[in-house]
Amino acid sequence: MFNAVLYTQWKWVRVPLLLLTLASFALPVLSVRSQYDTAIPAVALLARIQSWGVLYPVLALIVGLLIAMIIWIPDRAGRHVYALSMPLPRWRFVLLRFGAGLVLVLAPVMLLGVGALIATVVTRLPPGVNAYPGAITLRFLLATLVAFSLAFAVAAGTSRLTRVVLGIMCMVIAVEIALALAGVTGVDPVLRLLEWMASPTGPLDIFAGRWMLFDA
Amino acid sequence: MRDCCRLALLGFGLLAAPRPAMAQSVAEARTRAERLLEEYRVTEAAAARINRESLRRSQSDTVEAGALRVVVRQADRPLVEAAAKLAWPVVLSHFGSPAGDLTRHPISVYPIDSVAKEFGASASFPDGSSTTQSVGAGPSRIAAGLVRYADMLLWANADSALRSWYPATPDPGLDSAVTAERVYLELVTSLSVQARSCLVGDDRACSEALGLREISDPLISSFDPAGRRALATRLSDLRERPRMATRYRECVDDADDAACVEVLRVALAGSGGYDAFRLPPAVGDGARRALVAEVQRLGGPEAWGRLIESAGQPLEARLAAAARVPPDSLMRNWRRGLIAARPTAVTVSSASLLMALLWFGIGLAFALRFSRWY
Numbered sequence: 096m097f098n099a100v101l102y103t104q105w106k107w108v109r110v111p112l113l114l115l116t117l118a119s120f121a122l123p124v125l126s127v128r129s130q131y132d133t134a135i136p137a138v139a140l141l142a143r144i145q146s147w148g149v150l151y152p153v154l155a156l157i158v159g160l161l162i163a164m165i166i167w168i169p170d171r172a173g174r175h176v177y178a179l180s181m182p183l184p185r186w187r188f189v190l191l192r193f194g195a196g197l198v199l200v201l202a203p204v205m206l207l208g209v210g211a212l213i214a215t216v217v218t219r220l221p222p223g224v225n226a227y228p229g230a231i232t233l234r235f236l237l238a239t240l241v242a243f244s245l246a247f248a249v250a251a252g253t254s255r256l257t258r259v260v261l262g263i264m265c266m267v268i269a270v271e272i273a274l275a276l277a278g279v280t281g282v283d284p285v286l287r288l289l290e291w292m293a294s295p296t297g298p299l300d301i302f303a304g305r306w307m308l309f310d311a
Numbered sequence: 312m313r314d315c316c317r318l319a320l321l322g323f324g325l326l327a328a329p330r331p332a333m334a335q336s337v338a339e340a341r342t343r344a345e346r347l348l349e350e351y352r353v354t355e356a357a358a359a360r361i362n363r364e365s366l367r368r369s370q371s372d373t374v375e376a377g378a379l380r381v382v383v384r385q386a387d388r389p390l391v392e393a394a395a396k397l398a399w400p401v402v403l404s405h406f407g408s409p410a411g412d413l414t415r416h417p418i419s420v421y422p423i424d425s426v427a428k429e430f431g432a433s434a435s436f437p438d439g440s441s442t443t444q445s446v447g448a449g450p451s452r453i454a455a456g457l458v459r460y461a462d463m464l465l466w467a468n469a470d471s472a473l474r475s476w477y478p479a480t481p482d483p484g485l486d487s488a489v490t491a492e493r494v495y496l497e498l499v500t501s502l503s504v505q506a507r508s509c510l511v512g513d514d515r516a517c518s519e520a521l522g523l524r525e526i527s528d529p530l531i532s533s534f535d536p537a538g539r540r541a542l543a544t545r546l547s548d549l550r551e552r553p554r555m556a557t558r559y560r561e562c563v564d565d566a567d568d569a570a571c572v573e574v575l576r577v578a579l580a581g582s583g584g585y586d587a588f589r590l591p592p593a594v595g596d597g598a599r600r601a602l603v604a605e606v607q608r609l610g611g612p613e614a615w616g617r618l619i620e621s622a623g624q625p626l627e628a629r630l631a632a633a634a635r636v637p638p639d640s641l642m643r644n645w646r647r648g649l650i651a652a653r654p655t656a657v658t659v660s661s662a663s664l665l666m667a668l669l670w671f672g673i674g675l676a677f678a679l680r681f682s683r684w685y
Contacts, residue, residue, distance in 0.1 A: 137507075138500035139541060186679050193675060222511045223499030230658050237659065237667035244674025251678040301659075301667040311499040311654065 119203035137221035148306035159242025208232035394453035407612035478596035491652030502538040503593035520593035536568040609634035
């Protein structure tokens with residue numbers, strides 16, 4: 096059963112997944128491009144790595160969101176008739192979808208790890224600069240898992256859940272606009288929400304901070 | 312009608328006005344910066360004078376703690392007295408008995424806002440100059456400010472060799488761990504060959520990076536071809552100068568080291584109508600401060616006394632004698648302290664790991680709980 100679900104999900108996501116896997120492999124390799132085997136000042140290397148570092152969380156977010164959304168599109172389009180015809184409870188079907196999605200999501204993560212290792216091996220690091228291919232891959236894995244899991248919850252949920260999530264977001268924005276129009280300063284719900292999401296207890300904490308393949 | 316005339320005049324004025332920002336050369340910008348700096352110094356001296364005068368008029372008092380002499384308003388005496396009592400043992404532990412010289416250099420502390428929440432300090436130096444700094448609020452911060460001033464005053468009384476080596480900029484008053492972390496990053500990211508060699512254990516390179524030994528022809532000895540090329544990229548205005556443009560492009564675009572050397576020599580000499588360029592130091596002020604702190608730590612309170620008594624000898628030997636260790640040991644200790652203070656590496660903390668797994672679980676739980684067949 097799992098293999099069948101995995102195979103159908105693979106068929107639905109293969110094109111974007113292949114592109115994202117390729118991007119994940121290329122990201123660390125390209126971030127050190129033109130610096131293989133040449134002695135360059137550490138400051139230039141770190142500046143380059145830092146500027147490329149912003150792409151890692153963005154890629155993790157795209158991988159998680161896209162895969163989670165795509166694997167539910169056929170079910171929504173078919174009004175869940177295919178799933179209803181299967182002889183298994185709903186929770187088990189959701190778990191199968193989730194597990195198969197996780198397997199697919201792991202492909203870009205693994206290729207990012209391979210890319211990071213290759214980038215580390217081919218670059219001559221200045222003294223005092225260390226490579227962190229394992230740490231960056233672990234962080235990418237966790238960020239992808241969080242994005243996938245939260246997007247999966249929204250995509251798998253009822254239309255009511257989607258409406259509730261969108262409603263909350265609209266309400267926060269409406270309160271922000273209303274406060275601005277009323278001239279109330281110092282209260283910024285959107286900013287507060289974003290700050291909380293990126294705080295150490297928020298879901299975006301793993302995305303925040305420095306994503307450095309090499310660092311001092 | 313009058314408004315129309317005003318608008319027309321304003322428009323004409325804007326069109327006819329010179330555009331200094333567009334036409335300003337590096338030399339003009341530098342001259343302007345120097346003029347502004349000079350004006351700042353004059354203003355600062357005037358502010359210090361006014362503050363001292365205001366202290367004198369407002370029934371000032373002198374707080375004494377050890378050799379520290381602090382001039383304050385009577386109303387601020389309890390606060391500053393508490394701060395001075397905290398500061399003196401620190402000063403004594405850094406400078407030992409020569410700190411007694413501070414009796415000749417009173418420090419003025421005064422409120423810099425109307426509610427006496429924030430305080431500033433000023434002092435006059437032996438060369439006639441004076442400096443004013445904000446020292447914050449509360450006994451501990453004022454005490455830290457007094458320690459900074461004591462440090463500046465005692466260094467200002469040292470011999471010229473020490474004075475010219477030690478940073479002239481005021482101590483930013485950072486925690487020693489923060490200073491060490493910054494110095495470590497400076498060593499890692501420095502363009503200087505000596506800084507990088509120092510990091511991997513070359514003691515001689517450390518003392519050269521710290522300016523304790525002379526380096527002959529620093530352009531060649533202190534920078535490798537990649538470093539010279541990186542330096543040349545800072546001279547981007549040479550790309551537009553007809554005489555140097557070709558060699559500049561060969562250096563920056565084609566990585567031709569000979570061209571880089573030529574371009575940098577011209578820039579360093581300031582010849583051919585080019586503005587003089589200075590090679591960046593291997594490490595900044597923090598590195599020298601960290602070394603002195605290490606000397607004081609190793610040599611104890613009397614290290615300063617030994618340092619000022621050895622005037623005339625090479626600086627490296629003086630610092631080592633003050634620390635009572637051989638020069639290479641001093642460098643090793645200094646480097647070890649910096650490496651120990653290296654910033655935390657890029658890792659996923661256990662808290663972040665747990666939170667990520669928690670949010671992953673929350674997502675899965677929501678998917679299982681809220682999924683329905685419609």
